[in-house]
Amino acid sequence: MGQPTTTAGAAPGEHRARLRVLRDFVTHPGTWLLPILVVLGVALTVPAVYLGGTINPPGNVRNLPVGLVVEPQTVPVPGGSPAAALADQxxxxxxxxxxxxxxxxPEEEARLLGNGSLYGAVRIPADFDAQLAALRSAEPGAPVHPVVHLDTNPATGAMVAGLIGGQLSPVLTRVGSELGHRLLEAAPxxxxxxxxxxxxxxxxVVSAPLExxxxxxxxxxxxxxYAVVLVLLGxxxxxxIHPLIDAxxxxxxxxxxPIVRRRPYLHLTRLQSLVSKWLIIVVAAPIAAALAQLVAGPVLGMPIDRPLALWLFATSTVAAVGVGALTVFACFGALGPLINMFFFVALAMPxxxxxxxxxAVPGFYRTVARVEPMRPVVAGLRSLLYFDSAPGxxxxGAWWAVGGLAAASVLIGLVTVRAFDRMAASARHPEMNPARAGSAAKHRAGGRVAA
Known part of the structure; x- marks a missing residue:
């Protein structure tokens, strides 16, 4: 009779102890303050980083590479070529x-537009002088307007044509008006x-892609x-891979x-754990790249003229980004997801x-682009998909950048985790880490008291 009474009397006490522990956990600033600060910090920095680089392209335009082409004229004009004078204006x-x-x-224009070195060009065609002379002669018949071509390069991005047009259209309108005034003054x-x-x-002015x-x-x-897909795959x-291998x-x-499993602890050094994660992403990368290419090409119909070269580059990209992200996890632990998000996504996109x-982005992003991996990945994919891997x-450069990311990640990872392994305070095994062993002992002691 006494044993049930003891059990019934212990249950309310245990329940109150658990409620007290829960209350102390929830109300302690160490529980909620840091997560809230992290969320608020992300809410401030992500819009500033992402929108700050994309919100005002026309106002940030600097040094857009544009060509100026005067084709050899078909007829000589006394007193000098109006086409050449228009180009000077x-x-x-x-x-x-x-x-x-x-x-x-013209030949250089085609080559530079063909490898992405020029974003567009103003082209004065070969019949410009002849048609302008016919316009000035007041001969019978409907007048034929000369044409100035604004050749765009859609392979350099959908927004480029608009940016070039926004800069050059007012100039062409102004010089056309000035030329018109002079022609009216000399009209027969x-x-x-x-x-x-x-x-x-x-x-x-006729604006159209040259190719x-x-x-x-x-x-x-x-x-x-496609670059976003490859970076996200890595x-x-x-x-x-990081938590699955740790599990x-x-x-x-x-x-x-609702299922929770705890496997028996297998002591791996940080170096052994990191190398095993690297190997897994390297093995998975060619398969992931092939599946992505299968969906993009045969399934969705994206033109792929060099499938083998694209697959090799995509495989290297996925592997390099994956190795880099795993190195960040190994070096920074719980901060790894935030660092990876900013480095590979938030800063990389603009x-x-x-x-x-x-x-057409602020100078900060032009500086960041020198170390961000997505910039060379986009350039490499444009070369493969649009420019037929043309020289220049x-x-x-994209291959060198992807290889550099992988090499730097491996070097940093090896040096850092090897140093961590030599520090007792950073050991993963509870019995080898004095701080964790002490915490575990206190936890066990507290559990016995509560019991």
Missing amino acids: IAAGVDAHAIALQRVD PGSTTAALSALAAPFT PLPANTGMGTSAFY LVGASA SSGFLPTEIG SSAGTIPLE SGLT
Whole structure:
């Protein structure tokens, strides 16, 4: 009879003890203060970082590479070529800070647009002088307007054409108006109203891609979004591999829904754990890259002219990003997800030149782009998908950047975790870590008292 009474009397006391522990845990600032500060810090920094690089491209334009082409004219004009004079006026009228104007010949224009070195070009065609002379002669018949071409390069990004047009359209309008005034002053007597109207607006501007992209390229954004896919494969893969391997070694429990499993602890050094995670992402990378390419190409219809080269580059990208993210986890622990998010996503997007060229983002992002991995990945994919790996299109530099990311990650990881392994205070095994062993002893003692 006494034993049930003892049990019944102990239950309320145990319940009160648990409630007290829960209350102390919830109300202690150490429980909630740091997580709230982290969320608020992310809420401040992510919009500032991401929107700060993308919110005002026209106001940040600096040194957009644009060509100026005067094709050899078909007829000589006494007193000098109006086409050459118009080119001089355009060169003098552009904003030298916003536009890096390069005078090139037609063959050079095609080559530079073909490898992405030029974002566009103003091209004065070979019949410009001849058509302008016919316009000034007031001959019978409908006047034929000369045309000035604004050649765009959609392979450099969907926004580039708009940025170039926004900078050059006012210049072309102004020089056209000035030329029209001069032509009106020299108009022959008896010119018809139609002829005078044509002289007032002596040329029209036609904007079009010199080499249009094929269908299913996202208007020049497919390379950027494919780069995002590859970076996320490496980053998310690393984020999954890191806790799964720690759970496999018994360092962390495995929790899936209501099921919680704790494997027997297998003591691995930090170095052994990190190398095993590296090997897994390296083995998974070629398969992941092949599956992504299968979906993008045969399933969705994205044009892929060099499938083997694309697969090799994608495999290297996934592996390098995964190795880098795993190194960050090993070096920074609980801060790893935040650091990876900022480095591989928040800072990487505005500095990648995927949708907005680097010449149209604030200077901070142009500096960050030198170390951010997504910028060379986008350049490499553009070279493979749009420029047929042409020399100067960025593929060689992309390979060096991806290899550099992998090498730096391995070197930093080896040095850092090896140093951690030599410090007793950072040992993962509870019995080898004095701080953790003490905490575990206190926890066991507290449990006995509560019991």
